[in-house]
Amino acid sequence: MGECFVERFEVEGAAKGPLAGLSFAAKDLFDVAGRVTAAGNPDWARTHDPAERNAWAVETLLGAGAKLVGKTVTDEISLGLLGINAFDGTPTNPRAPGHVPGGSSSGSASAVAQGLCDAALGTDTGGSVRVPASFCGLYGMRPTHGRLPVEGMLAQAPQSDTTGWFARDGRVFARVGEALLGEAPGALPGRLVLATDAFGFSDPAVRAALAPAVARLSDLVGERREDLLAPQGLSVWGRAQRSLQLAEAWTTFRGWVEAETPRFSFLVARTLIAGAAVAPADLAQAALMRDEARGRLAALLPEGTVLAMPTTPCPAPEIGLSLPAMDRVRDRINCLCAHGGLAGHPQISLPAGEVEGAPVGLSVLAARGGEATLLAIAEAWEGS
C-alpha cells in the first residue's frame, strides 16, 4: 500500500529542549523552509514556490528540540476524511491493513502508527486529526479553535481550521502538547458527560468495543451522567458544518481553481463544487445553527467537566469503496465531528478499542481552552 511520506529529510531541532530525542513529521500542509508545500495535489505544487520559512508549529517543535524527519501525505488540499489520495496513494494503516488510514492527515497518522517517528503534526478542520487518530489507534488532538497559531499552515476554512498532532504514547503526546501549548498537563476533570446520541448513532460494534474504555474513563474522572451532545440532531449539526466549511473552502480556493483549472480526484472536485453551490439562505441558517451549537457546548462543558463520545461511528472502512459508499461513510463520520468546527472546543481521541482488529477511538472534549485537562487524561490513559 501507499507511502506515508511525500518527502523524507532531516532537520535537527534545538540542541537542548524538552523534546530532545524525539522525532516528528509534518503534514504537507505545513511550510518547511526551502521546500514546496504540495498540499497533496500536483497542480498546487506546480503553481507555488518553495516556502521561505517554517510554519509556526514546525518552528515551535524544532525549537523545543524535536527532529523533523519529513513531510507526509495529505488528502488533496485537506479535503477528505478517509485518507485517499489519487495522486500520492493511500498511506498504509498498519493497525488495519487493507483499510484506509483516515484523513486528511493520513500520512502523519500512518507514519506515527508505523513507528517511523514519535509524533506528527496534522490539521483538523472537519475531523482531519480526529478521524485518522481513531482509525490508526493513536492519540490525536484538535485544540481549541484559535488557540494555536496557524501561520504557515495552508488554510482551508479558517473559521474551523486548527493545528493538531498525533502520538502513539500518551506521555509523548502530552510533552508535544506542552511544547505547542506552552502549558503543562493540568488536573484531571471531576465530571464526565456521556453523549448518548453519539453513542447511539455509532455502529453497535463500536459501542461494544468502547464500553471498557468508557468504564475506565469513568473511573479516572469520578462523577458521571448522560446527556445529548446535539439536541437539534447530529445530522443537523453535520449539515450546518458541511455547508459552512465547504462554502468557506470554496472562498479559499476559488481564485486558484479558476486561474489554474487544476486536476483533482472526482471526489475532491465535487466537494469544491458543493461548496460553490451552497445557497446564501442555507449558509445563513447554518450560521445560526453554529450559534446554537456553541451555546450547547458551553452549557455542557463548564471547567472541570469533560464529555466522552466515539470519535468515529465506525472503524476504518476497507480501501476500494465505491463513491456512493464513500459518501455514506463520510456523511456518518461528519455527524460525529461537526461540533469541532461549529463550537471549537478542544478534543482528544484516545486509543480505546478494536472492532474485528481495527482500532476505534474514544473522544474526550473539554471547555474551550481546557487542553491541560485533556493532556492530563492522555498521561493518565497511558499509565492506567
Place this chain on the structure above:
Amino acid sequence: MGECFVERFEVEGAAKGPLAGLSFAAKDLFDVAGRVTAAGNPDWARTHDPAERNAWAVETLLGAGAKLVGKTVTDEISLGLLGINAFDGTPTNPRAPGHVPGGSSSGSASAVAQGLCDAALGTDTGGSVRVPASFCGLYGMRPTHGRLPVEGMLAQAPQSDTTGWFARDGRVFARVGEALLGEAPGALPGRLVLATDAFGFSDPAVRAALAPAVARLSDLVGERREDLLAPQGLSVWGRAQRSLQLAEAWTTFRGWVEAETPRFSFLVARTLIAGAAVAPADLAQAALMRDEARGRLAALLPEGTVLAMPTTPCPAPEIGLSLPAMDRVRDRINCLCAHGGLAGHPQISLPAGEVEGAPVGLSVLAARGGEATLLAIAEAWEGS
C-alpha cells in the same frame, strides 16, 4: 507546446486500395487492436484493457489502403471544446501558435494541421470535429447522426455521438469520406441559405473574415437566401443540447466514476457533475426543443439545399484562459454547434478565413444523408 500524439506507431493499410499512399491518425477514443484506448485520462487507461480489435472507422481506413501512424490527444473522455488536457497537455495549433487547437479531437486536428499525416479520425458529439477544424484551418466533417458505425469508438452521449474526420486538402478529405461513407461525391447543391442569426451571433471580425468565403460559396451554389437557423434562439438550442448531452454523458460514465473515483481536471469533473444535476423536468423540456430543432432543420434543408454559417463565433482563444473565461467561450461556441447534436444533419467546416492570423471555418450543412453534396463542395472548394 504540447505533443499531438499520445502514441506513434505504424499499421500498414491494405496493399491496394483507394487510399493507398495516404496516412492517418486516430483520436485516442478509437480502439486500435492490442492497445489501450486511454481517452485522454490516466485513470481510464489504468482501468481498461487493451482493445481486442480495431474500431470500425480505423478498420475501414486500413482496409482502404491508408496507413495508421498513431493515436492522438483528446480532451478527457471527449468532454471539452477547447482542446485543453491537463494530463497530456494542449496540442499545438500550428496555424495559431499560443492559441488552443480546439477539441475534443485536438490532437487529430493538430497532427493534420502540422502535416504529420494526411487525415485523421475524430469524434463529434457537441462540436468536437467542427471546432478544431475551424480553429486549425482544416476541412472537418460531422456526418449525419447514425450514418457511420460507432463500433469501437468510446461513447459519450450516443444520441449525439458521430465519427468524423479531418484533412488539409479538400480532395483528400473527399477521398477519405468516400471510403468511410461508401459513396462518391455527388452534385453541387442548387440553393444556399445563409443563417443570419448565426452570422449575427459571431464576432464582427469573424463575419468580416468570412465574407469573401460566403461570396465564393454563393458563386459555387447559385441561388441564395437568408433565414434564421434557430427561431427559438441559438442560446435556447444550446441549453437544450447541453442538458441532453451532459445528462447522457453522466449516464455513460457514472458507473466508472462511482467505482473508480478517477482524477479529472476541475473543468471536466464539473461538466460531469452538471450532467448529474440536470433536473428531469429540464431534460423533458430539452427533448421537446430537440423535436422542434429537427423539424426546423428538415424544413430548412430539403435535398439540394445547403445552409452556411460560421463554424465557431470566434477564432481559437489563447492558451491560459481563466475558468470563467473558458466557460464563456465554451457557451458561445456551443450556441453555434448545438444543432448538430439536436438535429443530426451532416456538416462540414471549410477553411475559410483568418482573424488576426488565426483561422476560422465556414460551415455548410445539408439534408440528413446529404454527405455526398458536402464532399462535392469540399472538392470544389479546394479547386476554386
